[in-house]
Amino acid sequence: MSRKALLGLVLLGWALRLLPCAWYDLDYDEGVYYSTVALWTRGVWPYRDTVFVHPPGLLYALFPLGWLPPDSGWMVARLAMTAVGALNIYLMGRLTGRVLGARAGYLAALCYAIYPEAASSERRILLEPLLNTCALALLSTSGWKAAWWGGCALCVKAWGALWLFSSLPRLRGWAVLGGVIGVVLCLPLVLVSPQGFYTDVFWFQAHRPSHGLDTPFQRLWDIFDPRHLAITLLALLGYARSRQRWEPVALQLSASWVLLIGAFYLAPGHFFHYRTQLAIPECFWAGAAVDLVLRYRRLAVIWLTVPFGFVLAICMRSDTEHIQRARTIREHVPAGDTVFAFEPSVLLRAGRLPDWRGKAPVVTDSYGMMLIDAGVGQSSVIAAMADPASRTRVNQRLALSQWLVVDDRAFEQVSFDWCKAHYRPCYGDVWRAR
Secondary structure: OHHHHHHHHHHHHHHHHHHHHHHHOHHHHHHHHHHHHHOOOOOOOOOOOOOOOOOHHHHHHHHHHOOOOHHHHHHHHHHHHHHHHHHHHHHHHHHHHHHHHHHHHHHHHHHHHOHHHHHOOOOOHHHHHHHHHHHHHHOOHHHHHHHHHHHHHHHHHHHHHHHHOOHHHHHOOOHHHHHHHHHHHHHHHHHHHHHHHHHHHHHHHHOOOOOOOOOHHHHHHOOOOOHHHHHHHHHHHHHHHHOOOOOOOHHHHHHHHHHHHHHHHHHOOOOOOHHHHHHHHHHHHHHHHHHHHOOOHHHHHHHHHHHHHHHHHHHHOHHHHHHHHHHHHHHOOOOOEEEEEEOOOHHHHHOOOOOEEEEOOOOHHHHHHHHHOOOOOOOOOOHHHHOHHHHHHHHHHHHHEEEOEEOHHHHOOOHHHHHHHHHHEEEOOEEEEE
16 A cells, blocks of 8 residues: 555645634534643643543543643644544555555545545544544554553543444454453543542433434434435445455444444434544445446546535634634733633633632533533423523532623523623623623
């Protein structure tokens, strides 16, 4: 397999991830993840002092960047994620090339480079880019190395267990060891706050309410998104034509594909970046269709232009509202004043972190904290947010906050009437306490 040819595909995919970083919107999860690790470097511990609803793998990876000033640290973390994305393209090409042949490896790397969910997620501070790296390394190795990478996947996100489970026929006892390694990697933070870890990671995920009343058809439409459907169909063709379907790694990829689709279908909520994991089995099996692609080159170019076009369209997303709110905070809110934002990314853009002074709970993930405080038996996220119990800890922090960013998330999580009763409009969406 030519390293130069593979490197060209890696550079293409890296450019699609790197260039939009400067203007691409900074979403809620990114704000939560970077704020949590930045506060950790300043003495605020995840699980003990603030809610973090995932295993700590991403926090470990970002820890060296948490010391940076907030307004530049999140961008450096994003740039690091684009490098992770480039590595994933390389690993995808090498893995497929080893199992299915060099030409299949090039096609798989190309498909991964232009897979819309992967290209979008791997320019942001999310769990999925790192999870995909661990999964690809797990698939590319055996023995204790595979056990290590499986443990790392589990430490990044609970769904890493799906990759370990699918590896059982291939790795056997090493897959079990991977689960043990994942637990051991979490121990440093578990020992600091066992109850907090259990509540945030296990209790929250087990009792998480539904995000809406998705019909089975709507959920399937989300999973088989038209933006990547061209690669999915190519993967189905490759799988049907492949003679290596029973090769151990190929078999694991097939099993993981089925497990992921089943998990997405049954999950209480489903988000665009979740499907980044589907890129691994789908791009692998798309590589198996390389003979068809070479036979019908012109049709294949048109076919793959569809996901590539969606990648370019997604690049155009901008963050004008958050940028304006952050500018307002910089210009009008004194440095010593406390500001609360349900959307932590606004504070990062303003060069601030969620306030951790005083005896009130530190709120980096208001969404997760409110759902935990709402308790069990909630029919939906909307019902949980409407329950007064959901505001137990958030209200304690708001009582110490001199300013509030009043945006859509504030309306959804506490209501406009509540904001109006406790704060008064002052500078656009930045309101001052009454």
